[in-house]
Amino acid sequence: MTTPTAPHVPETRSAFRDPAFLRLWAGTTASGLATWALPFVLGLAVLDRSLTPVALGLLLAARTAGFLTAVPISGVVADRCSRRTVVLWSGLAAALALPVIALGLGWSVPVTAAAAAVAGAGQGACRPAFQALTAEVVAEGHRQQANAAMTVAVRVSTLVAPGATALLAVLVDVPVLLLGIGGLWLVAALLPPAGTATAPEAGPRTSFTADFVNGLREARRHPWFLAGLGALTAVIATGYSATGVLLPVISRDRYGGEAVLAAATTAYIVGALLGAVVVARWRPRARGWAALAGLGCYAFAPLSLLVPVHPAVVVGAYVVAGLGIELFNVPWFTAIQREVEPGTLARVSALDFLFSYGLAPLGLALVAPAAELVGAPAVLLTCTLVCALAPAIAALAPTSRTFSRSGVKPAAG
Structure with missing residues (x-):
């Protein structure tokens, strides 16, 4: 299992003064904003008739299914290897799925639904990895402050983002907005810092089920x-x-x-x-x-x-x-x-x-x-x-x- 070494942030130093935490904060915020934005933008696609209400329901269901499937798998994988690696690949998967959704609108519902499932899987896979990575990057005495800062960022985003997204929808079409969400996932994938956990000790590899148990x-x-x-x-x-x-x-x-x-x-x-x-x-x-x-x-x-x-x-x-x-x-x-x-x-x-x-x-x-x-x-x-x-x-x-x-x-x- 991954074993943490000394926390990245000294106990006497504010988390906000640490570049590693700021990178983690920005990456987590980007993933939260991208998670919120996808169903909102797909709703705009219904308004411009590039997506039917039935297809919207199917895409949201596929996204949820991908999320629920990926969460337990990610939990095991993130404990087996680097949490930073899990964040990277989950963010990249979601980022690559968004252009496919943009291309599939009005063309192929099955393709779009499959891409939505991949986006949901990326969202689900990054959540437990981000939680564990926070414990590696931020010292124990500063974690409550750090978690509050991440919450504030996500809440401010959801407060401001609907109006900003609606304004952008006047200027650009829905596929461009979807590509923008993909860009947010790239930020979430690439920006967070490496954690402090060491590699797992050599030994017999247990099964996925055993690790989950x-x-x-x-x-x-x-x-x-x-x-x-x-x-x-x-x-x-x-x-x-x-x-x-x-x-x-x-x-x-x-x-x-x-x-x-x-x-x-x-x-x-x-x-x-x-x-x-x-x-x-x-x-x-x-x-x-x-x-x-x-x-x-x-x-x-x-x-x-x-x-x-x-x-x-x-x-x-x-x-x-x-x-x-x-x-x-x-x-x-x-x-x-x-x-x-x-x-x-x-x-x-x-x-x-x-x-x-x-x-x-x-x-x-x-x-x-x-x-x-x-x-x-x-x-x-x-x-x-x-x-x-x-x-x-x-x-x-x-x-x-x-x-x-x-x-x-x-x-x-």
Whole structure:
């Protein structure tokens, strides 16, 4: 397994003053922006009739399938070899897929869908590798600040990028925008620095399944991780899905237009930015409980849609939900990088992404039929209860108070 040597950033030096971290930050930001931009630009392709709504659904499904397939594979590969190499090849794969998507629009849906699957695989493969590479590049004392900085960059991008992309769409056509996304993936592939992990020690090569099981075994050693992952998965599969599907409908039918939808979406990003700024330096004693309380704040989002209220209440609820989610995300990623045995870090991070985001499409697919069957209020009430209770239950798990197993010797890699 890869074994980290001394961290790249000295403990007394800010991460922002280290060129290696700035390169990692820029590469991670580019990958996050490219990940966000693809479905948005494909939506623009529907508007200019170079892509049908059915084909759009197929491309997004293929992208998701590629992501879910690549995440566990990448976790194992990134622990077997250089995390930097995994970032390079995953970014290059996604970059090469984008010109194929651009060429395939209006010509061949199967070719475009296959390229979308490759792009999704590149996205999925880089996520656990970036997480593990952060632990190599950034010293432990600065990782929370570093994770917050990456979050701020991604949130600012998603706040500014829709307007910028829509403006660019007036000047250039969709294929050119897709090539621009490919350029972002090239940045994500080429810019990050090398990590500090040494090559794996010589020895018998275990199977992929055995390595993946070892990652599961390492995850089981951390009760806080299993409990937190369960809570995060529940919140994303219910709260994210319900508000994502029902907020546009409620904005249209209850408030007479798209204004509440746009305001709530923007408020969520603004809240997340505030949360990232706060958590960059906030170090509560019970950091795990504080993070889980932040995750539970997402319950305010579906709760605000449950009954007719003033639009300002909905906007305020989404600010709180966004703030809370970053009060969870940043300590969560930092705890994984700190507590998990370095040789299995990418695999455990892969489990995080696989379960938390892997079940989101299932939630999205079930919300609309459930709302038609039992009504939107019942669905929103259920999601509110799940978002509030799942983190509270996770807080009861051993070691969840601090997201740490202090004093327990890590298992061998």
